[in-house]
Amino acid sequence: MNPDLRQIRAFVTVAQLGSFTRAASLLNVSQPALTVQIRNLEEALGVRLFDRNTRTVSLTRMGREFVPALQRILRDLDAIVAEARDVAALRHGIVRLAALPSFASGVLPEIIAQFREANPKISFVIHDVIASGVVAQVREEQVDLGLTGGRIVDPDFEVLHTTQDHMHVVYPVGHSFGDMEQVDVEALTLHPLILMHPATSVRSVVDAAFLAAGRLPIVAAEATYMSTAVGMVRAGLGAAILPGSAMEVRAEQTLRSRPVDDRRFTREISIIKKAERTLPPASESFAHTLIQTLQTA
Amino acid sequence: MNPDLRQIRAFVTVAQLGSFTRAASLLNVSQPALTVQIRNLEEALGVRLFDRNTRTVSLTRMGREFVPALQRILRDLDAIVAEARDVAALRHGIVRLAALPSFASGVLPEIIAQFREANPKISFVIHDVIASGVVAQVREEQVDLGLTGGRIVDPDFEVLHTTQDHMHVVYPVGHSFGDMEQVDVEALTLHPLILMHPATSVRSVVDAAFLAAGRLPIVAAEATYMSTAVGMVRAGLGAAILPGSAMEVRAEQTLRSRPVDDRRFTREISIIKKAERTLPPASESFAHTLIQTLQTA
DNA sequence: CAGGATTCATAATCTCAGCCTATTACTGTG
DNA sequence: CACAGTAATAGGCTGAGATTATGAATCCTG
Numbered sequence: 284m285n286p287d288l289r290q291i292r293a294f295v296t297v298a299q300l301g302s303f304t305r306a307a308s309l310l311n312v313s314q315p316a317l318t319v320q321i322r323n324l325e326e327a328l329g330v331r332l333f334d335r336n337t338r339t340v341s342l343t344r345m346g347r348e349f350v351p352a353l354q355r356i357l358r359d360l361d362a363i364v365a366e367a368r369d370v371a372a373l374r375h376g377i378v379r380l381a382a383l384p385s386f387a388s389g390v391l392p393e394i395i396a397q398f399r400e401a402n403p404k405i406s407f408v409i410h411d412v413i414a415s416g417v418v419a420q421v422r423e424e425q426v427d428l429g430l431t432g433g434r435i436v437d438p439d440f441e442v443l444h445t446t447q448d449h450m451h452v453v454y455p456v457g458h459s460f461g462d463m464e465q466v467d468v469e470a471l472t473l474h475p476l477i478l479m480h481p482a483t484s485v486r487s488v489v490d491a492a493f494l495a496a497g498r499l500p501i502v503a504a505e506a507t508y509m510s511t512a513v514g515m516v517r518a519g520l521g522a523a524i525l526p527g528s529a530m531e532v533r534a535e536q537t538l539r540s541r542p543v544d545d546r547r548f549t550r551e552i553s554i555i556k557k558a559e560r561t562l563p564p565a566s567e568s569f570a571h572t573l574i575q576t577l578q579t580a
Numbered sequence: 581m582n583p584d585l586r587q588i589r590a591f592v593t594v595a596q597l598g599s600f601t602r603a604a605s606l607l608n609v610s611q612p613a614l615t616v617q618i619r620n621l622e623e624a625l626g627v628r629l630f631d632r633n634t635r636t637v638s639l640t641r642m643g644r645e646f647v648p649a650l651q652r653i654l655r656d657l658d659a660i661v662a663e664a665r666d667v668a669a670l671r672h673g674i675v676r677l678a679a680l681p682s683f684a685s686g687v688l689p690e691i692i693a694q695f696r697e698a699n700p701k702i703s704f705v706i707h708d709v710i711a712s713g714v715v716a717q718v719r720e721e722q723v724d725l726g727l728t729g730g731r732i733v734d735p736d737f738e739v740l741h742t743t744q745d746h747m748h749v750v751y752p753v754g755h756s757f758g759d760m761e762q763v764d765v766e767a768l769t770l771h772p773l774i775l776m777h778p779a780t781s782v783r784s785v786v787d788a789a790f791l792a793a794g795r796l797p798i799v800a801a802e803a804t805y806m807s808t809a810v811g812m813v814r815a816g817l818g819a820a821i822l823p824g825s826a827m828e829v830r831a832e833q834t835l836r837s838r839p840v841d842d843r844r845f846t847r848e849i850s851i852i853k854k855a856e857r858t859l860p861p862a863s864e865s866f867a868h869t870l871i872q873t874l875q876t877a
Numbered sequence: 878c879a880g881g882a883t884t885c886a887t888a889a890t891c892t893c894a895g896c897c898t899a900t901t902a903c904t905g906t907g
Numbered sequence: 908c909a910c911a912g913t914a915a916t917a918g919g920c921t922g923a924g925a926t927t928a929t930g931a932a933t934c935c936t937g
Contacts, residue, residue, distance in 0.1 A: 286661060288585050303914060313897055318915060320895090328661060329668030331858045337903040337914050343858045344724065345667060352660050356653055363649050364583060364625060370642060371626030427641065561628045561640045600885060613925055615886060620924095634885045634932040 288360075290324040291353050293317055294332060298350050301340050369404075376565030379408045381420040382430035383484065385509060385529040386552075387411035391430070394576050398569055405565045414484045421557055427566035429555045430573075432484035443554045444574040450489065450548035453513060453540045454522040465544035468496040475503035475521035477512045484550060489524050492547040513538070526550065552577075585657075587621040588650050590614050591629060595647050598637055666701075673862030676705045678717040679727035680781065682806060682826040683849075684708035688727070691873050695866055702862045711781045718854055724863035726852040727870075729781035740851045741871040747786065747845035750810060750837040751819040762841035765793040772800035772818035774809045781847060786821050789844040810835070823847065849874075 296306040297317065307314040325332050332346035342350070369375040382391055387409055395407055410420055417431035422439060435442050452471065454460045463470055472493075478500065479486040486505075493500050503521035506512035512523040516538060527542065554573060556562060562570065593603040594614065604611040622629050629643035639647070666672040679688055684706055692704055707717055714728035719736060732739050749768065751757045760767055769790075775797065776783040790797055800818035803809040809820040813835060824839065851870060853859060859867065 285585075286657070288582075304912085314914075315898085315916080316896055322915095323895095328664035330664050330861070334856055334858050335914065336856065338905055338912075340914080344721070344860050345664070349660065349664065352656070356657055356660070359649070359656075360583070360653055363646065363653070367625035367627050367642070367646065424641070559631055559633065561631050563641050564627070601883085609924095610926055611885075612887080612927085616924075619886095632885065635883075635934060637885080 284327055286324055286327045290320045293320040294324055295354050298342055371564050373402045373564055373568055374404050376405045378566045378569045379426040380428040381410040381412055381417040381426040384411045385526050386430050389529040394573055398572050421555055427562050428570055432550045432552055434551050435553050435555055439558055440555045441558045443570055445551055445553050446577050448526045448528045448550050448552045450524050450543045451527050451540045452522050452524055452543055453516050456537055461539055467544045468498055472498045475501045477504045477515045477521050477523040478502055480505050480507045485526055488550040495547055581624055583621055583624045587617045590617040591621055592651050595639055668861050670699045670862055670865055671701050673702045675863045675866045676723040677725040678707040678709055678714040678723040681708045682823050683727045686826040695869050718852055724859050725867055729847045731848050732850050732852055736855055737852045738855045740867055743849050743874045745823045745825045745847050745849045747821050747840045748824050748837045749819050749821055749840055750813050750835055753834055758836055764841045765795055769795045772798045774801045774812045774818050774820040775799055777802050777804045782823055785847040792844050
């Protein structure tokens, strides 16, 4: 028969203490139980490990040679078990998530900071990629969670939460948008606009909204990055339409922003994970706080 | 509860095969047993290891991270068990023994060569030291076996075997010893002799024999090493009295040797081990062949 | 799209490994 | 030489874990 972890623990403990009785009390078993465990281990290995009479216990040479190796195995195993329990208790862990750049630079950093205050040992790996990239990385399980725009119908994914991300218009101080009762599609159509690049999810929403309203915007410029768009606004090229989730819509000294007064200028945001996949405890927990933060905000 | 080796083996096997059913048949248990083992392991670690539905099994990220570490532990442990069984089966091992130089260079090499023919993987560590050194090394357990002269009465030691080592006289071709009916104490007293150094056990035997006979030898020279004594004989300084066990008494071209014809020129040889100590299987086995060889010779 | 096949999970039952208590046997010590 | 302390043995019992039987879900196929 093959050795057993309890037998190995018994052996190492007896070897260290030099006594069956004391080892037994340390291991919370009776002394006869230990005697049997050691005997079984000796039979399993085919080698006598202790020379013992009724008064004294000492390792044989073979026993002495095996102690360090077995000790190391116990140590390694205990370390793995402790690691697993740390992961389970959120004392350790890595949250891997993919997010659209707008979220990655916008709402996410604050939420992560708040989460890490409660769980300081948990680290994050954020992949900021475009919408199709988020979906792909979740599908290939390079990340546990995805934060992306649009509605997900693929059964490969489970949508943990959806929320609305309303578009804002960003304009320089003194722009006429600042004085209007409401900035609706009509108003937007009258001014040169800076829009995101057509491949982005923000642009699809904007285009769809204009299309639904039967209007065409005056496109002054297109930008791939939101910070570029903001720079263009600052340079006076026009007003930018950017999602409310993005950091860039926050007030700068010389700029202002306000929501577009039209429900259609809204994109859906989904927090997704791969279907039928258990998240690591850290990611699971972070998903929860993420959802709660987005709900209350 | 703490993890169990069977649980770990089950986990690694299921992870490798990606199937409970196939893993179960490989491990010679029923599939429900495996299900329970994995569940218990997951509970012990506090972490879900597999995502499984009724058709498919796949590792979670946590599970994937634990596989290599646990695999290594199983590999290490199996190696230790295999090593122990090799030692038990004499497929491995080291025989440590201390012997008087006369044996170490005399009878021992042949016996070791013969033993290693049957057990090629067993190696030897020979300490050739004087009698008191042999006893000391056995007492301190630096060696398993001791081969020494004299009678051992100390209860710290167990005498596995005793045999007689009769003294021989070594002389040049043409010496008158070669023509005598018998070389007894009387004869020895008439010729210059080369004796071992007084600290050696050979010399004590020789001195005691002369004392008992009430004679005094003519000491031409004293040597610490037997090979030195033989060199002196070759140089014509006289005849040497050396133990029969020593290689040096074997015929050289220009030398002859014959037993001294007096029962008192005999020393006792003991094979000893520490009392109450189990020998490693290799040493145990070698002790047996050693005893048998000495008995039949 | 229905049904058979396959696979994991659950339930119920049972067996034996292993524990505990009580006792024995031995040894080192004062 | 008696006592104290320690490991080994015996006997009885309990529960962990195995098995078989069955259920539930999913995939494959015609």
